[in-house]
Amino acid sequence: MSRVSRRRLLRGGASVLAVTTLSTRGASAVPRPPADADTVVNVVELGAVGDGQTDDTEAFEIAYTFAAARVSEGVGRVVIEIPAGRFLITRPHALLNGVAPPRPASGLRFSGAGRRMTSLVFRPGTGPGSFLCRNQDVWSNLSFERMQFRSATPGASFFDSYSTGQAQDYRFSECEWMGEWGYGLVLSGTDTNSEMRWEACRVGGRYRRAFLYSGLTRDGQQEPNDQDQFLNYWFTDMKVEYEWGNFLEFPYGGSIACRGGSYIITGRRPQSTPEYGTTSTFFRFPVARHHDSVQRFHAQDIRFEVRNPDVVVIDCVWNGGTVHFSDCDDTALAYKDFSAEVRPHRYAVGPRGPLIRYDSCQLVGRHEYRPASAPDPLPVLARYDMCLLRSHTAHDFAVTGGTGQVPFVRFVNCVDAGTTHGSPASTPSTPSTPPPCLAPSPSPSPSPATAPEPSPATTPSPQPATPPEPSPATTPGTPDTPAPRDTGQADCPSPRQKSP
Secondary structure, eight states: OEEEOHHHHHSGGGOGGGOOOTTTSOGGGSOOOOTTSOEEEETTTTTOOOEEEEEOHHHHHHHHHHHHHTOBTTBOOEEEEEOSEEEEEOSTTSSEEEESSSOOEEEEEEEESSBTTEEEEEOOSOSTTOEEEEEESOEEEEEEEEEEEEEEEEEEEEEEEEEESOOEEEEEEEEEEEEEEEEEEEEEEEEOOEEEEEESOEEOSEEEEEEEEEOOOOTTOOSGGGGOOOOOEEEEEEEEEESSSEEEEOTTOEEEEEEEEEEEEOSOOSSOBTTTBTOEEEEEEOOOOOOGGGEEEEEEEEEEEOOSTTEEEEEEOOSSSEEEEESOBOOTTTTSTTGGGOOOEEEEEBTTBOEEEEESOEEOSOEEEEEOOOSSOOOOOEEEESOEESSSOHHHHEESSSSSOOTTEEEESOBOTTOOTTOSSOOOSSOSSOOOOOOOOSSSSOOGGGSOOOOTTTOSSOOTTSOOOOOTTTOOBOSSSBOOOSSSSOOOOOTTSOOO
């Protein structure tokens, strides 16, 4: 890859300083080097100092202008290299300024020396409304790697992305955000703004709204379905450890997957707001109605910390779609006095969902369900399978306002706070009646009519169409072969009898 120095850029008629940005002229009018090789542009060679004191804005503007002019046949040909240092940027859009009407371009890469080794400090004159990057339907296939972004003006934002079909395929690898931001990334538009991934990144700092927010209402878009093309956001091996604010907020629906990492909110909002109060939420989905394909959320292998009652893991009011937590744990601070009564998972549910499932999770406090008013009982919408309920029994873990069992929530083979030490089943601590006992069947294989019924604690609302599984507490021996009995009477211990 060829390298471009400041001297070459400023030489003769090819002077990049004489080139206006693509917001005012088409890319075809901009002189550019031959398209025979990809090019690396180093901002230090363009005049950036990187001492944290000198204003390096101009060097970044030159680098981006040259990269925009280097687009050939719709493909970008420039890597902007940012070495180790602390680079001060004071003007909005200096890092990326993709503004229509130029033709779409695919491929622009910003490469640093390492997270915190390369630090971009954004200090505009005013915070709200100031973005370090903007992409308005121009760039796809953007890559940011191995660098830190820091807001030095409270309320400034990192990235404004607007799309009617072009802005997509963003990748952030080994990046970090620090300081107080209004937004991290804010998405809007009627199409695309999709296929974005974050890998091994750290989200720190503070957020007045959210780190990733989709989407702002603009250009007459008022209804949720006006901008519902927010699809495929992947967060892998993240360290999400920030002071306050929301991590993901999707008023306009989304298809989101978070896999691996640690998620911690370390403090509280400094003051209550009408929209958020003092609550900070990792995953906030505050609007009910969306297209069917953009109501999907999956979290896997994540360790959450609920450090105070104002921390919420998820608050979802979708009226359809799916929510799935697999092998997650939020019990790190379950020993705290407030932990038993926190409600870090909150849902509004209706006849069509969302369908909610927890597999092999360890859960603190209670989960709150707000059912929609309907003339008929809701179907089973939520299922907890092989989970540990740290603070409560299955009978009072899911609540709709007060306490008491919720009929549309099912527990399967869970261990709860009332389980006797060593007992394999999740049962209430003081059952009102002993489990049903049946005499042995004369046939080697019991018929459906004599099959043991499930324990009420593990299956609060069985479906008639599905044969219920036997409860381990009422079926000794192996799952496939009933234990032999010496008499024709039911081999059932007394309620006062201890389990062997």
